[in-house]
Amino acid sequence: MGRFTKTFREIRKDMFQICGGKASHLGELTSIGLSVPYGFCIIRDAFFHHLKENGLERDVFGIARTIDYEDIADLDKKTENIRSLIENAPMPKEIEEEITDGYNSLGKDDPFVAVRSSVAIRDSEISSFPGLMDTYHYLKGADRVIDYVKKCWASVFTSRATAARYRKGIDHERAIIAPIVQRMVNAKCAGVMFTLNPVNGDLSKIVIEGAWGIGEGVVSGNVTPDRFVVDKVILEVNEKQVSCKNLKYVYDPNEKKAVYKEVPEEDQRKCCLEEKEIMELVRLAKLIEDHYKIPMDIEWAIDIDFEFPNNVFILQARAESVWSKKKAEPVVGKKSSYELLMERAMKTIKLNQ
Template sequence: MSPYLAWFDEIPDEELAHAAGGKGASLCRMSRAGLPVPKGFIVRSEMFNAFMEANGLWDYVFEKLDTIDFSSDASLISVAAEIRERIISSPVPQEMAEDIIRFYSQIGDSRQPVAVRSSGTAEDLDDASFAGQQETFLFVIGNDDVVKYIKECWASLYNDRAIFYRREKHFDERNISIAVVVQCMVSAQKAGVMFTSNPITNDYDTVVLEAAWGLGEAIVSGIVTPDNLWINKHTGEVTTEYISEKETMVVRLNERGGTKEIPVPEDQREAPVLTDDERNQLVTLANRIEAFYKKPEDIEWAIVDGQVYLLQSRPITTMK
């Protein structure tokens, strides 16, 4: 057992918020609840803190943050870049790196693609929608790259958007940390987001589905307009359906990892992404998740060969 790493089902509830961050805590809870979450582990925030201590970085970071002129975008961007560069150029202590590699080897073989996602300890709080402030790296393959991109996630705690956001929300920088999720990569044939209640109309009886071909990053990054369905969560009736023209999809780049954008095949561009069975699976999961969390959730999902996987869930902060 490592003091710094844990499988999704190993972290006690009382430790989740500070050890796993918002994204990680949600995956841990869903995994323990028996929901279809791909296998993965948490690089606990304690490892980030120990890495910073080992490299003498805390004083440097806090001194740099104190020099930012928040009335100047140039000042914020420049200082943030300097902090990230210092973190990225600092070595991960050997014992920590060996621990990471040991856990990675238990996910699959040495070429198992994983998603490496940051999970800030201030992320996805009910009263402060903090999503997207840190980084996600997809189809990461091999020991060296897994360690490298974990460090990139740590550094992303200090991107300019995240620093500015924390200042606006009055977070204390000395109480901020970051965990990292390392999770089996799902080579999605179709993916999207799902709102267990409708945040547009404040309707608690409607599930909203957005779906596109390939990886969900096509939707998250805004390069494609997804299909949009509103479904009565009690009857399964589709009350609103918009099937978009989907020209671009995001897929795996090659055997070495990474992603790329490609054209959607002509016969799929104006076709509905979801089958009736997949749609019904998603609505069933939406109801299970909302019952589990006892509040509306915003969920990222992926489908491979008709099987739905849940990649992330966070509270919907705009419901009244």
């Protein structure tokens, strides 16, 4: 696109040092033909250009070096000061122009978009800090997007993100933030899925969780989602739990932002996914895992404005981060497959005696 922006079509998974982890994966998924909502990334260099052009580098990183991490009030006050410096400084015109052009390319009549954080650590394999930076939904108009890109930049200095880097011994100047601007999905429902069972690490299962509205309710834990456990091989739903979903996170035209609203009583105990949608999500999960060759953590949404299967969108994919780091062990009683087979055989012999 330009010096400071790249479309998803220009991005691949190995570009996380330029575009952050989220954008690099969305670019990779786009390249293999998956349904990813259109978008673009404001690359790493834009943030540092913003600091340099406004003479903020010394102040931002100078304040960061004086934080007393044993004093929560000091951490909160100084990170708030840093965020104010970043947000209140005028964005360089050359970056503004590229963002405006990118936003206008996403559709006519000022489409709704999200501004999402995409992060990494310079000279490191780290490309994800889940939940530590900010995401903003249902933004409309280039000027508003520009304001929220600055807020997204500033969120690299939330108290949580700043303290997390300190605990890991990571210099703040190595933090990479490359915001994504992406078309919103008008979600009937949304959620997450794992290409293993996150409860016990079973690699033969895909687990899908979803609820009404956009996925914030599921990711934040504010809504108890429906849950489906599907066998990867025979594609059979082994478990199906339909929860009482009394809240949904949706756009409110009066407040002009996403809010939690009560779900109509007749829909609260209704399954949020149709059988064919579950199977399509399973198909996509297997395809993504086969491409990356590791267990994956995936975010998805079902768009109410499209017909199946064009209504199924992938919003994010990253490596599963819990079981993938553990030593592989048998799921059932920590016995090997040989031991389980012999145990079953011996039971049969005893029954036949």
